[in-house]
Each structure stands twice: as structure tokens, then as C-alpha cells.
Amino acid sequence: MVAVSEFLRARLRLGLVVLALGAATAAIAQDDQQTDQAAASEASEPGNRPLDLPENPQLFGTTLPSVVKATAIVNGTVITQSDIDQRLALLAISEGGSIPASQMEPLRQQVLRNLIDETLEIQAAKADKIDVTDADIDKTVQRVAGQNNQTPDQLAAYLQSHGSSIKSIRRQIQGEIAWGRLQQKRIESSVNVGDDEVKAVLDRLNASKGAEEYRVGEIYLSAPGGDTTQAMRTANQIIDQLKQGASFAGYARQYSEASTAAVGGDLGWVRPAQLPSQIATVLQTMKAGEVSNPIAVPGGVSIIAVQDERKVLAPDPRNAVLSLKQVSIAFPKGTTQQQAEPTVAKFAEAARNIGGCGGTDKIAKDFNGEVVSSDDVKLRDLPPALQQIMLPMQIGQATQPFGSIDEGVRVLVICGRDEVDPGAPTFDQVYAQLNEERVNLRARRYLRDLRRDAVIEYR
Numbered sequence: 001m002v003a004v005s006e007f008l009r010a011r012l013r014l015g016l017v018v019l020a021l022g023a024a025t026a027a028i029a030q031d032d033q034q035t036d037q038a039a040a041s042e043a044s045e046p047g048n049r050p051l052d053l054p055e056n057p058q059l060f061g062t063t064l065p066s067v068v069k070a071t072a073i074v075n076g077t078v079i080t081q082s083d084i085d086q087r088l089a090l091l092a093i094s095e096g097g098s099i100p101a102s103q104m105e106p107l108r109q110q111v112l113r114n115l116i117d118e119t120l121e122i123q124a125a126k127a128d129k130i131d132v133t134d135a136d137i138d139k140t141v142q143r144v145a146g147q148n149n150q151t152p153d154q155l156a157a158y159l160q161s162h163g164s165s166i167k168s169i170r171r172q173i174q175g176e177i178a179w180g181r182l183q184q185k186r187i188e189s190s191v192n193v194g195d196d197e198v199k200a201v202l203d204r205l206n207a208s209k210g211a212e213e214y215r216v217g218e219i220y221l222s223a224p225g226g227d228t229t230q231a232m233r234t235a236n237q238i239i240d241q242l243k244q245g246a247s248f249a250g251y252a253r254q255y256s257e258a259s260t261a262a263v264g265g266d267l268g269w270v271r272p273a274q275l276p277s278q279i280a281t282v283l284q285t286m287k288a289g290e291v292s293n294p295i296a297v298p299g300g301v302s303i304i305a306v307q308d309e310r311k312v313l314a315p316d317p318r319n320a321v322l323s324l325k326q327v328s329i330a331f332p333k334g335t336t337q338q339q340a341e342p343t344v345a346k347f348a349e350a351a352r353n354i355g356g357c358g359g360t361d362k363i364a365k366d367f368n369g370e371v372v373s374s375d376d377v378k379l380r381d382l383p384p385a386l387q388q389i390m391l392p393m394q395i396g397q398a399t400q401p402f403g404s405i406d407e408g409v410r411v412l413v414i415c416g417r418d419e420v421d422p423g424a425p426t427f428d429q430v431y432a433q434l435n436e437e438r439v440n441l442r443a444r445r446y447l448r449d450l451r452r453d454a455v456i457e458y459r
Contacts, residue, residue, distance in 0.1 A: 071084070071112075071458070071459045072112065072115075072116060072456055072457065072458050072459065073456070073457040073459065074116050074119040074120065074123075074454060074455075074456050075119075075120075075123055075454055075455050075456075076455075077119050077123065079112065079115050079116065079119065083115060083168070083171075084108060084111050084112055084115065085163065086163065086164045086165050086167070086168040087111050087114075087115065087164075087168055087172075088104075088107065088108060088111055089159075089162055089163035089164035089168075090159070090164045090168055090169065090172075091107070091111070091250060091253075091254050092162070092163070093159070093162050093164065094247065094249075094250045094253070100241060100244075102237070103237060103241055106234055106237060107254060107255075110254055110255050111254060114254065116451075116454075116456065117447060117451070118171070118172070118175035119175075120447065120450040120451065120454055121175050121178055121179040121182070121447070121450070122174060122175050122178045122179075124178075124182055124446075124450055125178035125179065125181060125182045126178075128182060128185060128186065130178060130181045130182055130185065132174050132177045132178050132181070136177055137170050137173050137174055137177070138152075140173045140177070141155070141166070141169070141170065141173065144169070152166075155169075176262065179443075183439055183443050183446075186446070187439050187442045187443060187446065188435075188439050190442075191435055191438045191439055191442065193431055193434045193435050193438070197434060198427055198430045198431050198434065199427075201430045201434065202424060202425075202427070202430060205312065205313070205424055205425070205430075206313070206424055208271065208312050209312055209313040209314070210311050210312060210313070210314050211271060211311065211312045212271070212272075212284075212309060212310075212311060212312075213269050213270065213271050213309065213310050213311065213312050214269070214270060214271070214272075214283060214306050214308070214309050215266075215267075215268065215269050215306070215307040215308040215309070215310075216266075216267045216268075216270055216275075216283065216304055216305070216306060216307065217248050217249065217252060217264065217265040217266055217267065217304065217305040217307055218252070218256065218258060218260065218265045218267055218279075218302055218303070218304050218305075219235070219238060219248070219251060219252045219255055219256045219258075219265050219302065219303040219304075220256050220257055220258040220297075220300055220301075220302050221234055221235055221255065221256070221257060221300050221301045221302075222257050222299060222300040223299060223300040223301060228296055228300065228301050231294075231300050231301040232294050232296075232301055234255070235294035235301050235303055236294060238251050238255060238303060239291065239293065239294070239303060242291050242305075243291075248264070248265065248291065248305045249264025249265060249266070250264070252264045252265025253265075257300070258444075259440040259441075259443060259444050260440075265305075269310070271312070272284050276297050276298070278295055278296065278297050278302075279295055279297060279302060279304060282295055282304065283304060283306065286304075286306045287306065287309075288306050288307065288308050288309050288384065289306065289307075289384060290305070290306050291303065291304070291305045292304045292305070308380060313423065313424060315419075315421060316380075317379070317391055317419070318379045318380040318387060318391070319378070319379070319380065319419070319420040320378075320379045320417050320418065320419050320420065321376055321377065321378055321379075321417075321418045321420060322377045322378075322379055322390075322414055322415075322416065322417055322418075323373075323374075323375045323376075323377070323414070323415040323416035323417075324373070324374050324375075324377055324412050324413065324414060324415060325357050325360045325371055325372070325373050325374075325412070325413045325415055326371070326372045326373075326374070326410050326411070326412050326413075327351070327360050327363055327364050327367075327369050327370070327371055327398075327410060327411050327413070328369055328370050328372070328403070328408045328409065328410035329343070329347060329367045329368065329369040329370075329408065329409055329410070330368075330369075330408045331343075331405050331406075331408075331409075335405055336405070337405055340405045340409075343367070344401055344409055346367075347363075347367055347401055347409065347411070348400060348401050348411075350363045350366065350367070351363065351398040351399070351400070351401065351411040351413075352398070354396075354398045354411075354413060355396070356395075356396035356413070356415075357396065357413050357414075357415035360413055373415075375416075379391070385402075386399070386402070386412070390412070390414065393414055394414070394417075395414050395415065395416060395417055396413070396414065396415075397413070397414060398411045398412065398413045398414075399411050399412045399413075
């Protein structure tokens, strides 16, 4: 069972990269009609037509090497080996450890592709007279450091000690800010959402009250030319790592080629009907916490993860917002399970008779423990095992002890519980979602065009 402090530490590790990417929000999944319209629109663009390729081509010249070295010059801007190594180290930090050797080379190539896109985005913003100042970047660095209880200097030292650098994270921040401002200038101003469209969404939402809805993460890998062989191979490698405990969000940020990569692949809350049929069919067979096998979709391959599920506009006790106190006790290094059991048993008995949150200080003193308070904790954000334990609990009650002898044993005490009654989103919320959805679609096309026009030399 995962301890709350471990859970929060994991969120902080991931937050280091998420916050460095700026204030991006999760994109809303396209419904089938919008997906079809987007595909038709792209197909109708000038010069966008199927390739006429021979079945048995004759090859001329020297064969390209099977492995391209991970350095490049993008429209005159150099991406060095150090840039890639430091970004890989940043990914390892978000993963909470090292990257498996088997994943190093494919991940290195993906990081290079991401750095190329980032470079193109920064260049396009500069060409449009959009300047990201050092002061702009400093503000985000300050927030990142603060979220990790560090000063910027401490953050820089931490990154350096783990093989990355503050320069790498500043570059990532620069790219996100530049791309966001460019979208605002070139795309957002031209996107229109009609009142009738918003009303139609609200009507469909109210009509679907009680329907199943899922919080979904996606890793999308494109398959140029329609050949999914390489994409399937990469997807299976990613799934192998996810089964060994790797972070889905971390891999989505570095591997996924969808616009939601910046937010760890988070599609938000969606219903199966909003997704392509290939994904919807698989989604309806999955449960919270499961990751799919590779799914062939138009243009590539997707991996989806079901993070949570609920019924549309239906009351759910897991929506409760809690005020908690955690009492944790530690054991000397080398303590065995058998040696710790008597103390854990006494700790469990004390927790059963804790007498509400007012008794946490006494129990902590009796067991040389520590008390940590946390407000506004959503029950559904806790690890699933803790959710099940705490659903029937009342204010003032403590959980049974959980954790480990090595990392500490703890209990949670509920100090407050506010039930949340879900309601339909407001007109403004739906408008914002539809607007963001269209901006993301146009941004993907814009980046595609930047790639097509770029002069890239691999070294």
C-alpha cells in the first residue's frame, strides 16, 4: 500500500517537469464528428494527397546508417549531445530513478524529436516578434522551486547533482511560454465558438446524466506512411516499462506526439462516444488503474490508461474534500518486521482510540512520531486502497496503520469532510473547453507545417 507522503513525493517529482512546462491544461478529447471533420480538412489542404509509391523501389546512392546520432542543427540552431543528456536526466528525475538501459536509445531519439519541435516553436515565436525574457523564465523557475520547497539556487544544485541543469529546464520553460504566446497571437484570435455549439454540448451532457465517464491518459505514437510496425514496437517497450512501475505521465511527456504530451497525456474526463471507435471499444473493457495494450488508430498507435471512472452528474462519495492529519512513526534502520510488530500493534490500538484530530499530538508524542496536516484533499486523489478504507469513515476516525517498516508506518485521521454535489458545467466552462480543443487542433497543424519547412541536419 502506498503511503500518503510517498504519494505526495511522487506528485512533486512529476510536478517538477509539469510546472516547468508552464500552465498548460488538459485537452478535451475530440468526438467522432470533430475527428472526421479534422481529417477531411487536412486531406483537402493544397498539396496534401496520398503518396504514389512503387511496390518494389530501386534504391540509389548510399544507404543511411540505421542509427542516427542524437545531435542536429535545426534552421541553424544546434542541439548538442549535452542538451539531450540533460533532458534525459530531467525525465529520470520525474521517474524517481534511472532510465532502464533497454529504453535509453529509443528514449534518446524521442527526446531529440521533442527538442527539435521545441526549437521550431521558439524560432517561430521569434520570427513573429514574440520575445520571452529572462524575467519571464525566472518567474516560472521560482514557482517550480517553490513547489518543491527549494530556492532557485537549490533547484539548480539538485538538477546538477542528478545529471541535468537549470539551463535545460529554463530552455523547456522558454519553449512552452513562446509556443503559448504564439498560439495566442496566431491561433486563438481566429478561433470562434458559437453559443449554439455550447448549448448543444450542455444539452448532450444533461441528456447523458448517469452515463459512465472515464479519466483517461493517452500516449500517441504516429506511424508515418501508415506502417505501424515501429510505432507498435515502441508502444510495447513503453508498456513493459509501465508494468514495472514507470510513470505513465512521464512517458507521455517524452514519447507522446499528441498535444496533451505537455500535461502527461491527460485527456481529462471523457465518455467513450467522444473518442475514436478503436479506443472507445477498448476503454469500455477497462477498469481504473489499468493500462491498455497498443491500439491501432488512424495515423498511428495509442496506449491509454484509465485513471478513474464516474457517472456523469451523479453524486459520488469520492468527490468529498477532506481535511486530514497524518501521524507517522519511524523505525531504526535494520529493524525487522518481527521486531516492529509489537510497536505497530500498540500504534494501531492507540489509533483506534485516538479521540479525533485533537489526539494526534499525544499519540505522536507517545510513539516519537510526527504529525502533518493537509487541507482540501480530494478523496479520489488518494491511492485507490486508501479510498476504499476511508469511504465509510467518519470525522475523528483514524485509518488502520499502513506503510512499511523501512519508510515508516502511519495513520490518517479525518478532521473534516465536505461532500461535493456535482452539477453541470457552466456555459463559460464549456465555451473554454471547446475553444481550447480547437486551438490545440490548429496548433498541431501549425507545428506540422513548421516541421515540413524546417532545414534539419543530423550529425
